[in-house]
Amino acid sequence: MKTKLNGILTLLLALVAQVAFAQQTVTGTVTGPDGGPILGATVLVKNSSVFASTDFDGKYTIQASPEDILVFSYTGYDTQEIIVGDQTTIDVSMKTSLDEVVVQAYRSTTTKRSIVASSVVTAKQLEDRPNASAIQRLQGQVAGLSVQTSTGQPGANSLIQIRGVSSINGNTEPLIVIDGIPVDEDVFRTINPLDIESTTVLKDAAGTAIYGNRGANGVIVITTKRADFDQDLTVRYTSQTGFTELLGADYNLFSAQDYLRFERENGVGAGANGFDNSGTPLTDAEIAAFSVSESWEDAFYRTGRNTLHNLNLSSGGKNLSQVTTIGYVEQEGALLASDLQRFTLRNNLNIKSEDERFTSQTSMQLGFSKNNSQTEPDNDRNNFIYFNSIFGANRGLPYFDPNNSQNLERWVDGLQAFYSPYVTLDNTRLNTNKEDEIKMVIGANNAYKITDHITARYNIGMDYTQENYLRVADPNSALARVHASFIGPDAVEGFQTESFFRDFRFNNTLSVGYENTFGADENGEGGHTFLANLYTEYVKGHFKSFNYSQTGLNPRTFSPGNGAGFVADVEDNDEFVPTVGASKASTGLFSYFGEIDYDYDNKFGVFAALRRDASSRFTGDNTWGTFWSVAGRWNVSEMDFMQDVSWVNNLKVRASYGTTGNERIAGTYYGALNNFRTLFNTGIGYGDNQTFFRSQLGNESLRWETIKTANLGIEFGLFENRLRSTIEVYDRKTEDLFFNIFVSTLVTPSGSIQANVGDLSNKGAELALNYDLFRSDQADGFNFTVNANINYNEFEVTKIDAEGGLIDNGSTVIQEGAQLNEYFVVPYLGVNPANGNLLFEDINGNPTENPTLEDRRLTGTDSQPDFQGGFGFNTSYKGFFLESQFVFMTGLERFDSNLASYYDINDLGQYQLSSDLERSWTPDNRITDMPAVNATNLSPGVTSDRFLINSNFVRWRFLQLGYNFDREMLEKTFLQNVRIYANGENLATFSNWLGFDPESTRQSELNRYPTPRTVSVGIDLTF
Incomplete structure (x- = not known):
């Protein structure tokens, strides 16, 4: 044994x-x-x-x-x-999966089963960029998505549009959804870009109709980063530092010496009268000896510093995982006294029960921003800064220190002082324009699996915004002293306005869903998958604001924002009477909706959605709106006859049609209702009594804008998915456009009411392309991928309920058969060789020096691009990586009002001018493009296309070079990963536009803060 x-x-x-x-x-x-x-x-x-x-x-x-x-x-x-x-x-x-998870409206699906027109931007494509705005980082990366920035102010909003303009007076920006919570567009501005896991842009009705009245302009769905269960604690720290500087303009401006000579030739200014205004012209020697040691641009602009820090901690247990991110951004603008400080905090939790039937994903985002800015011109007397007074400053005058009051006093003389660079620089130094903002978004997505095929869900979210504005014209500033000079020799001036704004939105969504696959064989093939979801949603919003304004600040006791130092009103003119205002409003939205989705073996699929919305913004029968969509797909590459076609890895054809709505009327919560105001000032109403009056006349016939969208798309991946592409063709029609129609001011003080006036059509096509030129199977091998996307969009006003089918806006019109806001101007022909006057073309095609309004005609152009997109590449080898991206827009024109001011000979002796004026017509120089300095029709009284300039551009948007340290180099350290990089944004622009920035949301360019260039270096550490 x-x-x-x-x-x-x-x-x-x-x-x-x-x-x-x-x-x-x-x-x-x-x-x-x-x-x-x-x-x-x-x-x-x-x-x-x-x-x-x-x-x-x-x-x-x-x-x-x-x-x-x-x-x-x-x-x-x-x-x-x-x-x-x-x-x-x-x-x-690893190779990119053709069946990865993608977001499709209120749920997720796989790429093979996705039936919507969408684009996905990953976290890797958003990280490392120096811009604090997440939305601006998307520019050029998504076909059909337009992100335009109109100012260089740090933290400023961008205009976001998907597939063109779908409204005139309605909101044209897409709905933003973060972790299932619909939020205000400003949340996208303040979210920490490093918190984002993916960004999905939904473009067609199959993806947006389920959002009903809020999906008219497309939807951007943000998914933030989350930790896995059973994950060890991970700490990640990222940091960037860099600088911001002004981009240059290409105007041909006079040098100081040439400007003085030109003044002398034309008998104007210091060149003709001497610096002492004695009437004696400057000699050649005096002009040659004159030198401006510092330009005005150098006095106002700087090299701004940028700093970014992020700390991320993630961990997970058996039933709970969490991610916490703390972020801090500080950006100095290229303009003095413009900057942004932003602190963000995010915490995401994943929770599941022992049997995994109950799951919950919670999210909390908190942001606090402090923003100092220099305001751009408006129509009141409290303008803080005129940018043209910087770039248009007369270089024929010496540069003076603004602290030298004697030099400053010479400019405090009437309205002309508003445009003085001395006054502007003084305002920059003393005046205040700041905004403090608190943003908070809290949400929870809860799900309980009742059976293996039925799931109940309850999503709840809150979006809270609080903003405080403080705007001060310091009593010691030149601006205040100019105002005081209008009142009297001993007058005290200065101005302060402070306002508070609060917006609270509450979102509740309750749903139950069924999903089951049946009829599949033992290998899981040949199955039928059926999905159905029923939803009900309630959204409530509360808005409140109040403001206080006071003219008359005591320079001895006043301090910005502390409430002290106001001058009592003792004058008969009520100059120092304070103004107080307040307003509040609430909005509500109730909806019920559903969707069904059928799939056969990943080969065919159909989808349908129906939604009913009731909005508090409308009345009567117009309160409710019904929106729907249908879609179908054919996964050709999954068919049996395609299995031997090895070079085709993916081929899918899909089509959709449906309707969405738009309730968001720009500038008002209630366009259909009568609004009332109470004025408490004495001397306002009858018998100097307080007044209660109707401030807005409602329109009970006002109804939703409805957008009908048809879309056809093809997706394919070829040659082991080296070539990946999507092609889309779409047709969007907006019916019942919002617009202000004029009524008598005896009926409503505004002189207009909101109405539905017409229809608008957007038609276009998109192409997105990625190709792996080199793709290595080795970890440190050579990889090189190129990418490009392009969108073509044409839009036309197909109906307008106005007299003659036309709404005349001066230099643009809204007219049936024309583009939206198409330019409507007089053609400019050039300079009359006979006398140096400007020549225009009248309505009969004949030359004229005196055009009239009747000579205007459509140009076939507008300020919206016909083509836009982006292209670039990324490559890596042995730890090194390089990425570059370009963006472009073509087919748009804008008025260059800056160029017009530099050509204005009437400003000679006061402001900077273009040296092109040296080509001005003279009897000895008759063939030229510049009119005579004494031309009699330089202001013809009607807008022409003389300064309507092509603003097509290609911009080198982004460049990054970096290195990933090999693990073997770090094995004796406490670091798991080290990555260093350098990058640049807005590095160069190629355009016929002469100004600082051809990329703008405006039809005209004057007195604006140019977009800067940013260069930075960064480090990414993981512990």
């Missing part, structure tokens, strides 16, 4: 030894298509419970036998299986 036992033990030991000998340690690196390491990829020994996860350098270690199969998987990438054999090192380059 003992002998048998010994034999058995011997056999067992031998078996164990053999197994132990057969097991081997396998190591390697898992990388993405761009060669970068993938964190958290799973490496599994097939048919076992043995697995490992990759670290921050993409590396893993696992025990396996030669006959084992390792399964490599990661969300968004194809799963790969590799036999171990005698290999001890196995490196894997």
Whole structure:
């Protein structure tokens, strides 16, 4: 017996030894298509419970036998299986999955089953950029998405549009949804870009109709980063620092000496009268000796500093995981006294029950911003800064220190002082224009799996905004002293206005859904998948604001924002009477809706959605709106007859049609209702009593704008998915456009009411393309990918309920058969060789020097681009990576009012002018493009296309060069990953536009803050 036992033990030991000998340690690196390491990829020994996860350098270690199969998987990438054999090192380059998870309205699906026209931007495409705005980082990366910035002010809003302009007076920006919570557009401005996991842009009715009245302009769905369960604590720190500087303009401006000579030739200014205004012209020697040591641009503009810090902590247990991110951004604008400071905090929790039937995803975003800015001109007397007084300053005058009051006093002389660079510089130094903002978004997405096929969900979200504005014209400033000079010699001036704004929005969505697959064979093929969801939603919004304004500030006791130092009203003119205002409003939206989705074996799919909305913005039968969509797809590459076509990896055709609505009327909460105001000032109403009056006449017939959208799309991936592309064709028609129609001021003080006046059509096409020129299977191999996207959009006013089918806005019109706000001007022909006057073309095609309004005609152009898009590349090799991106717009024109001011000969002796005036017509120079300095029709009284300039452009938007340190270099440190980089934004612009920035939302360019160039360096550390 003992002998048998010994034999058995011997056999067992031998078996164990053999197994132990057969097991081997396998190591390697898992990388993405761009060669970068993938964190958290799973490496599994097939048919076992043995697995490992990759670290921050993409590396893993696992025990396996030669006959084992390792399964490599990661969300968004194809799963790969590799036999171990005698290999001890196995490196894997993951390929982008054709069946990755994508967001589709209120739910998620896979790429194969997605039926909507959408574009996805990943976290990697948004990170590392120096711009504090997440939305501006999307520019040029999504076909059909337009992101235009009209100012260089740090933290300023951008105009966001998807597939053109769908409204005239309605809101044209898309709905923003963050982690399932519809939010105000400003939240996108303040969200920390490093918190974003992915951004999905929904463009057609299949993706937007389920949002009903809020989906008219497209939807941008943001998914923020979350931690996995059973994840160790991970700490990530990122930091950037850099500088911002002004981009240059290409106007041909006079030098100081040439300007003085031109003055002398024309008998104006210091050149003709001397610096002492003695009437004696300057000599050539005096002009040659004159030198401006510092330009006015240098006095106002600077090289601004930018700093960014982010700390991210993520961890996960069995039933709870969390991500916390703390961010701080500080940006100095290129203009003095313009800057942004922003603090952000985000916490995301994932919760699940033991049986995993209950799940909850909570999110909390908090942001606090402090913004100092220099206001652009408006129509009141409290303008703080005129940018033209900087760039248009007379260089024929010496530069003076603004602290020298004697030099300042010479400019405090009537209205002309408003445009003086001395006054402007003084205002920059003393005046205040700041905004403090608090943004908070809290939400929870809860789900309970009632059965294996039925799930109930309850989503709740809150979006809170609080803003405080303070605007001060300091009593010691030149601006205040100019105003005081209008009142009297001993007058005290200065101005302060302070306002408070609060917006609270509450969103509740309750749903129940059913999903089941049936009829599949034992391999899971040939199945029918049916999905149905029913929803009800309630949205409530509360708005409140109040403001206080006071003219007359005591320079001895006043301090901005502290409420002290106001001058009592003791004058008969009520100059110092304070103004107080307040307003509040509430909005509500109740909806019920549903969707159904059917799929057959990933080959065919159909989808339908229906939604009913009731909005508090409308009355009577117009309160309710009904919106719907239908869509279908055909996954051609999944068909049996395509299985032998190896070079086609993906081919899908889809089509959709549906309707969405727009309730958001620009500038008002209630366009359909009568609004009333109470004025408490004495001397306002009858018998000097307080007044209660109707401030807005309602329109009970006002109804939703309705957008009908048809879309046809083709997606394909060829040659092992080296070539990936999407082509879209769409037709959008907006019916019942919002617009102000004029009524008598005896009926309503505004002189207009909101009405539905016409229809608008947008038609276009999109192309998105990615191609891997080089794609290595090695972790440190050479990879090179190019990308491009382009959108073509044409829009036309198809109906307008106005006299003659035309609304005349002066230099633009809204007319049936024309583009929206198409330019309506007199053609400019050039200079009359006979007398140097300007020549125009009248309505009969004949030259004229005196055009009239009847000579205006449509130009076929507007300020919206026909084509826009972006292109670029990214490459990597042995830890080094390089990325570059360009954006472009074509087919748009804008008025260059700056150029017009530089050509205005009437400003000679006061402001800077263009040296092009040296080509002015004279009897000896009759053939020229510049009129005579004494031309009699320089202001013809009607707008012409003389300064309507083509503003097409190509901009080098982004460049980044960096290095990922190899894990072996860090193995003796506490660091898991180190990445360093340098990048630049708005590096160069190629355009015929002479001004600072051809990219603008405005039809005319004058007195504006130019967009700057930004260069920075950064580091990314993981512990």
